[in-house]
Amino acid sequence: MTIGKIIDGKAFAETLRGKVADGVGAFIAKTGRKPGLAVVLVGEDPASSVYVRNKGKMTVAAGMESMEFKLPASIGEEELLDLVEELNADERVDGILVQLPLPPHINEASVIGTIDPAKDVDGFHVVNSGLLATGQEAMVPCTPLGCIMLLKDELGDLSGLEAVVVGRSNIVGKPMSQLLLAENCTVTIAHSRTRDIASVVHRADIVVAAVGRAEMVKGEWIKPGATVIDVGINRVTDTEDGKSRIVGDVATAEALAHVRAITPVPGGVGPMTIAVLLRNTLVAAHARAGLPRPEGL
Ligand SMILES: Nc1nc2c(c(=O)[nH]1)N[C@@H](CN(C=O)c1ccc(C(=O)N[C@@H](CCC(=O)O)C(=O)O)cc1)CN2
Secondary structure, rough: OOEEEEOOOHHHHHHHHHHHHHHHHHHHHHHHHOOOEEEEEEEOOOOHHHHHHHHHHHHHHHOOOEEEEOOOOOEEEEHHHHHHHHHHOOOOOOOOEEEOOOOOOHHHHHHHHHHOOHHHOOOOOOOHHHHOOOOOOOOHHHHHHHHHHHHHHHHHOOOOEEEEEEEOOOOOOOOHHHHHHHOOOOEEEEOOOOOOHHHHHHOEEEEEEEEOOOOOOHHHHHOOOOOEEOOOEEEOOOOOEEEEEEOOOOOOHHHHOOOEEEOOOOOOOHHHHHHHHHHHHHHHHHHHHOOOOOOOO
């Protein structure tokens, strides 16, 4: 039995962060200022707090200015919108990211819709999703762009390949399918109402699993030789020893016997999210400074 390759997203992300750091040095030499990223955290969700802390550390390590805003979960929507408006107007800020999820009393769409699209390094604003959907230059959501980078590194030209995206979220599933379409893939979006999802997934040369359900995609669903990108991060508790661990949306151990290559969880797509965020911030800084897009990013 042959075993597929495990794609090292952690190593790829590290290389990308190195390239961003080089680009930041060149940007500072040209403009005399650092690119700035403002990250807003509302509440104290433990996972979100860790992601925000890591974003801050990696922003600084790449030579950029990091601005963190930690707000209580009880904050009103108006107050949060006021902060976003202030950041829109702040010349030092090239990128604004509001960590998701937000507490239930705050309307995520309103908050995202208030961010200046030119500073929307998450690529979630409808202006950016519209630009992406119509094939124009856009700020592209970090996780899907990271997935495309890994896929192109593994497969080269994606043209003509059959891609199935499992999951239809605004953050991953929908932009992912747009990016695959832009790479000339034949794209299907499968979701909770899809009939016979196993046979839909079995058609795919590329499977992107982004449903948020632990190990939902089974090994036997995968076409032999397919490349699988697992976006899921699900915390599960082992019944035997009571210890918790993170698993993806794909049953990786089973899938390894079928795939050409697969991203692991952890260490696959996750690390790409922050590396691409830094890349997007540098791209936004160039655009705001009237400079051409940095090369090789
Ligand atoms: N405004 C945003 N909110 C959220 C985003 C986003 O892109 N923008 N994505 C996720 C969380 N996220 C970054 O914000 C993120 C998730 C996972 C990782 C990561 O490196 N994961 C590791 C495992 C980490 C662990 O042990 O928990 C991995 O997969 O190897 C980084 C960033 C939701 N919110």
